[in-house]
Amino acid sequence: MIKNMKWLLLVSLTFVACNNDDSDTPAEVPVVAGSAVFTKYIALGDSFAAGYSDGALFAKGQSNSYANILSQQFAAAGGGAFTTPLMLDNIGGFSSGGLQVPKFPTRLTFIGATSSPANVPGVSATPITTHLTGTFSNLGVPGAKSFHLIAPGYGNLAGVFATPATANPYFARFASSATTSVLADAVAQTPTFFSLFIGGNDVLGYATNGGVPTSQDPVLGDDITPTATFNFAYNTLVTTLTANGAKGVVANLPYITTLPHFTTVPYNPLTAKSIGKNNDAVGLATIKLLNAQLYGPLKQALTALGAGDRINLLSETSTSPLLIKDETLPNLGAQLAAIFAPTLGAQTAGAYGAIFGQARQAKTTDLILLTTKDAIGTAPTAANSGLGIAPAFPLNAFGISFPLQDKHVLIPTEIAEIKTATDAYNVIIAAAAEAKGLAFVDTRSVLAQLSNGGFRFGNFTMTSSYAVGGAFSLDGVHPSARGYGLIANIFIDAINAKYGSTLRHVDLALYPIQYPLTIQ
Template identity: 65%
Template sequence: MIKNFKWLFLVSLTFVACTNNDDAVVEEPVSAGTANFSKYVALGDSFAAGYSDGALFIEGQKGAYPNLLSQQFAAAGGGTFTTPLMADNVGGLLLGGNVIAAKRMYFNGSAPVTVSGTTSTEVSTKVSGPFNNLGVPGAKSYHLVAAGYGNVAGVAGGLANPYFARFSTSATTTVLSDALAQSPTFFSLWIGGNDVLGYATSGGVGVNQTGNNNPATYGANDITDPGVFAYVYNSLITNLTANGAKGVVANLPYVSTLPYFTTVPYNPLTTSVLGSGNTAVGQATISALNTQLYGPLKSALTYLGAGDRINLLSTTASNPLLIKDESITNLSAQLTAVLTPTLGAQTAAFYGAIYGQARQATATDLVLLPTQSVIGTAPTASNSGLGIAPPSPLNKFGITFPLQDAHVLIPVEIDAIKVATDAYNSSIRAIADAKGLAFVDAKAIMTQLSTTGIVSNSFTMTTTYVTGGAFSLDGIHPSPRGYGLIANAFIDAINSKYTSTLKKHDLGKYRILFPSSL
C-alpha cells in the first residue's frame, strides 16, 4: 500500500573553492595565550572519536573535532596528537571474527546504503598507545570512570566497550586514568549526550533513572540520574585540572533536535502515498479506511469521551500516522465492551487490545528516522506488542496498526530528555565556571542549525537530513563539515578564554558527506 519515501535531492560532494585575493593581508601571529597545548588529550564519546555515517572509520577519525583542534594547536606549541585508528574505511567491528558493528553508509543518489567491502577491525587486536584522542563511541558520563570498561573479555557480555577495549592500556584501567597518565597540559571534554541518547533512539523504551544514583542498575537505554552526572562530571574536571591543566568543555543540545528525530513527518499519509503514487487508488483507500476502521473507532471513542484520539482521514490533506501512546489512559476494556455488540466478543477484544492506547500523531510527536522504513509494513509477533502478527487488514504499521513505543517519541518522553539535559547543562556550566575553563555553548549552536541555519562562506548549514551539510547519514553524528564547525566553535571558546589566537578552519574545504570509496 505504501512505498518507502524517496529522497528528493542529490548531494554535491565537491569542495567549495576559496576566493583568491591579491591584496596582501597581514595575519596576526598564532599564540597559545595563557594556555599550554604541548600535551593535549580529548575525552568524550562518539563525537570526539569522529563517528559518522553510522560507523567509525579512518577518514572519519581524522576529521574528528579533537584532531582538527590539534592541527591548529600545532602552530601554538601543540605536540603530537595520536588517535587509535580503525583498520579500514569500511567501518564496523569484529569480535572473534564475528561482526558486532555495522559498516558505514554512503548516499547513492537516492538513499543511504551500506558501502561494499569487508570489515577488518578486530576488537581483540589491541593497538598500542597511549592515545591522545580518548573519544569512545557509546560512552556515557559514568563510563569514563568505570574500571574494566576497556576489558576485551567483557565486551561480549556488554560489560565493556569494544572501541575502548581496542586501545585501553589495561583491562582494569579507566578512560580518565589513561588520560591522566599522559600528564596533559590541556584537555577537551564533551560528554553526556549518550546519557539520554539511548533513551531517545529507543523511542523512550528505556527507563528514566532520575532519583537512582546507582549506575550499576541502569539499562543501556536509560536516562542517567542528573545527580550521578554531576558527581561524575565534577570528578572528571577536578582530576583533569589537579596539576594545573587548562581545558575546554561543551554543554549538550537536546538530542531530540537531531535529524534522526526531525526528518520523518508525523503526517505523511497523503492520497498519493496511500495509493502508491496513484491518487485515485489513494482516495478509494481512504474511503475504505474511514468506513471500515476510522469511522467506527471514532464513534466508539467519542462515546467513551476520547473522540479526539482519532479523526477521519482526509483526501485533500496530509494525514497523521496512527501511533500507540502509553501515556494516555488505556481504554482496551471499554472499547471491547462498546464494540462487542457489533463485532462479537472475540473480535472486539482484539480491537480493544490494539487500539486501547492508539491515537493519531501530532506535531508534538517525533517519528524516528528508522521508522520511515516501517510505515506500511506488516507487524510481526515480535514487534506488534501483542505477541502475534495481526491479520489483514489490521496489519499496516502507522495506517491500520499503531506504530509502537520504539517507533516514536511522544511528548512525555521528549520532556524527560529535556529536563535531564537541562540538569546536565547546569552542572557543566557551573563546574566550568568554577574551574575557569573555556565553555562551548553547543546547545545554542544546535538551536541555530535547526532554525535559521548557520551561514559560512557561500553556504548555509542546517540540520536538514542529507542536504543540510551539518550531519551525516545516521542522522545523529556530524558530517565532515559539521565536525569542522564544531572545531571552530571550540577554537572561538579557547581564544576567548585564554587570549590565544588560534586560526579557525575554512569550512568550505570540508565535504558534506563521504563518498562510497575512500
Template identity: 45%
Template sequence: MKKIIISTLAVSALLFTTSCETDFDTDVKDIQVTKGDADFSRYVSLGNSLTSGYRDGALYIDGQNESYPSMIALQMKLVGGGDFKQPLMADNNGGLILNTLVGPMQIANTKLYINSFIDGAPDLKFANNNTATTLTNTVLAGPFNNLGVPGAKVAHLLADGYGNVLNVAAKTANPYFVRFASEPTTSVIKDFKKQNPTFFSLWIGNNDALLYALAGADSSAETLTPPAQFTQYYNALINEIASTNAKGVIANIPSVTSIPALTTIPVNPLTASVLGGGNVTAGNATIDALNAQLYGPLNQILTALGAGDRIKPLSKTDANPLLIKDESLTPLGAQITAAATASGNPTLMALAAYLGATYGQARQAKAGDLVPLTTKAEIGKPETLPPGIPASLGARGVAYPFADKYILTGTEVTEISTAINAYNVAIQAAATAKGYAFVDANKKMTELSSQSGISFDGVRYTAKFVTGGAFSLDGVHLTGRGYAVIANEFIKSINGTYRSNLPQVDPNKYSGIKFP
C-alpha cells in the same frame, strides 16, 4: 595571498564582527599566532562518538581524520602543540568484529552511503555489504590523544575494565575502547591522566540522554540518566581531570530537537500516494477500507467515551498522521471492547476483544511528537496478528499502533529536554568553578537547526538531513564540515579564556555528504 581565520574574541579590536549566525573569512596573515596563557604541547581530548569523528553510522579512517579535536590540534601546532595520535580503524568501511569463543561476531555496522535517490529520498546502504574488517580484540599501541569512545556516557569514562574484551558481552565494556585501552583493567580517565596532559577538551553527556531518545524513550532498551546522578558523575570526572592541573575546554549538550535523526520524518507522512505505493487511486482505496474497518468505528466509540480527538478518519487530500501507542494516555481498552460488543455490528463484535487490547492507548501522532529517522523503514511493515484478524489491520504505524520504541511522544520529549537542561546547568557550573573555557554547543546546534542556519565564506550550513551539509547520513553525527563548525566554537572559547589567538579552520575545506 594567505588567509587564516582568527577568533573574534582574540582580535576583536582588529576585525569586524558579524551576527551569531555568520562566521567570516578575513585576511589576517600579518597577525602573529600566540598560545596566550595555555600550554598546548600535550593536548588530549575526552568524549564519545562526537569526539572520535564518528559519522555516517560508523567509525572509519576518513571520519577520524576529520574529527574536531584533530582539527584543533593542527591549529595548536602553530604555537608548540605536539602530535595528535588517534586510534585509527582498519579502513574506510568501519564496523567492528569481536572474536569470541564461538567464533567471530560483528558488533557494529559499517558506514552508510547513498546508493541512489528514490522519489527524491536517499536510498541508504551499508558499505562493504555491511561486512566489517576491524577486529576489536586487536589492541593498538598508544598512548592516544583522542580518547573519544563511541557510545560512552559520563559514568563510563570513570569505569575500570571499560576496555576489557571479556566484559563486552555483559555490556560493561565498550568494544571501541577495547581496541586502544592501555590495559584491560584501566579506565578512560586513567589513560587520560597517564599522559600528563597540558591541555584537554571534554564533550561528554550526549549519550546520557540521546540513546534513550533514539530508542523512543523505551526504558527496556535504554535509560535516561537522572540529573542528580549525571551531576555526581560529571563532577567526579571533572575532579579527576583537575588533578592533572591541565587547562582545558568543555562543551554542553545539544537539544534532541536540533538533530535531523529526530526531526526529519514528519508526524504525518501518510498520504494517499504513500499508502498506495505511489498510486494515488490505490491509496484512496486503502483509505476508504481503513476508514470503514477501523478509523470510522473507533472514532465513533472514542467520541462516545469523550476521547474522539485520539483517532479521526483518514483524509484523502491531506497528509495523515501515524498511529501510535501513547503510554501516558488513560487506558480505554475495556470500554472499547464493551462498546464494540454492544454495537450490534457483527464485524466489530467479532473484533471487540482485539480492538480493546490493541487501541486502548492508541492515538494519532501530533505536533510535539518526534519520529526517529530509523522509524521510516518500519512504516507499513506487517505486524503479526492473532488468528482471525484481517491482515490489513497489521500495517505498523498505519493501522497498527507503533510501539513506544518507534516514537517520542511530546511528554517524552519534555522529559528528555528537562534532563538535558539540568545536565547543561551542571556542565556550565563545572566550567565556571574550575575556570575552564566553555562551549555552548547547544546554542550552535540550535543555530544550525534554524531555517537560516549559519554561513561560512558564502556557504550555508543547516541541520536539514542530507542537504544541510552539517550532519552525516545517520542524522546524529556531523560531517567533516559540521565538525569544523564545532571545532571553531572550541577555538573561539579557548582564545577567549586563555588569551590565545588560534586560527579558526575553514569548514568549506572539509568533506560533506557524498552523492552518487
C-alpha cells in the same frame, strides 16, 4: 602654518600607504597560545570526539573528528603530536571471524540513485578482538556516558562479550590495561590541555529507543542517567584533569531532540500516494476502505467514550497524521471491546480493544524517529506488534491501520524528560567550567542556530536539515566532516576568548558533507 604642515604630512603618509603593495592585505595576527599550553593535548568524550559518522566509526571519519582538527590548529601554537586509535579501513564497524558484527554495522552512504542511505557493502577489516599498543591522545569512545569515563574495566575485552556487556569494544581496542579507565589513561599522559565533551549519550539511547528504557549496560543501555550520577562523574573528571594545572575546554549539551534523527520524518506524512506506494488510485481506494471499516467505527466509538479527539478520518486530498500508541492515555481497551463485541464477536473485539485502547493520531508535539520511516506501512509481526501475534488485514500497516509502538515515537512526556535531564546536566557543566576557570562552549545555542537559519560561510549555508543541510551525517545524530569542522571552530572561539590565544578557524568548505561509497 604648523597646522597646514601636519595635514600635508598626513596626506603624504596616506599616499605612501595607499601605494604600498601590501596595504590591501591586513597583517596576519601571529598564532599564539596565550595562557594555554598545547604541548600535550588529550581529548575525552564520546562518539563526537572519536569522529563517529554515518552510523559507524571508520578511519576517514576519525581523521575528521573535531578533536583531530583541533590538534592540527594547536600545532601552530606549540601543540605536540596527537595520536588516534584508527580503525583499519573505511568500511566501518567491527568484524568477527570474517563476518560483520550485527551490533556494529558498516557505515551508511547513498548507493546509486536510491533515495535512502544504505550500509556500504563489505566486511570491516577491524576485528572486535584486536588490541592496539601504545598511548593515544584521542580518548573519544563511541557509546560512552559520563560515568563510563571514570569506570575501571570499561576497556576489558572479556567484558565486551559478557551478558549484559560490562565493557565497550571501542575502548577495549586501545585501553592501556583491562582494569584501567578512560580518565586514568588520560591523566597518565600528563596533559597540559584537554577537551571534554560528554553527556549526550546519557540521554541519547533513551531518545533513539523512543523513550523505552532497558538498562545501563555500556553498549546497549538506554536509561537516562540520574542527575546525581552525572554530577559525580562530571566533577570527578574535571577535578582530576585539572589537578596538575592543565587547562582545558568543556562543552554543554544541545537538546538532542533537535537533531535531524528526530525532526526529519513529519508527524503527518500519510497521503493517497504514500499509502498506495506511489499509486494514487490504490491509495485513495485504501483510504476510503479504512475510513469505512476502521477509522469511522473507531471515531464513533471513541466519541461515545468522550475521547473522539483521538481519531479523525484519513484525508482523501491532503496529508494525514500517523497512527501511534500513547501509553500516557487512559486505556479504553475494555470499553472499546464491549462496544465492538456485538458486531465483531468477543475475540475480535477484544483484539481491537487491545490494539486501539491507547491509540491516537500523532500531533505536532510528537517526534517520529528517523528509523521509524522504514517501519511506516510495514506489516506488524508477532515479535513487534506488542500482541504476540501478527494482525491480519486491515490491521496490517504500521502507522496507517496499526499504531506505531512506543519505540517508534517520542511523545511530549518523553521529550520533557530528556529536556529536564539535559538542562540539569548543563547546569553542572557550566558550574564546573566556572569553578575551574575552563573555556566553555555553548553547543546548545549552536544547534539552535543550525535549526533556525543555519550558519553562513562563503557561498554556503550550513543547517541541520537531514542529508542536505551539511552539518549532520546520514545517521541523523552525528556530524558530517563539515559539521565536525564547525564544532572545532566554535571550540577555538571559546579557547581564544578564555586564554587569549589566537588560534585560527578551519575553512569549512574543505570538509565534505557526505562521504562517497568509496573513500580514497
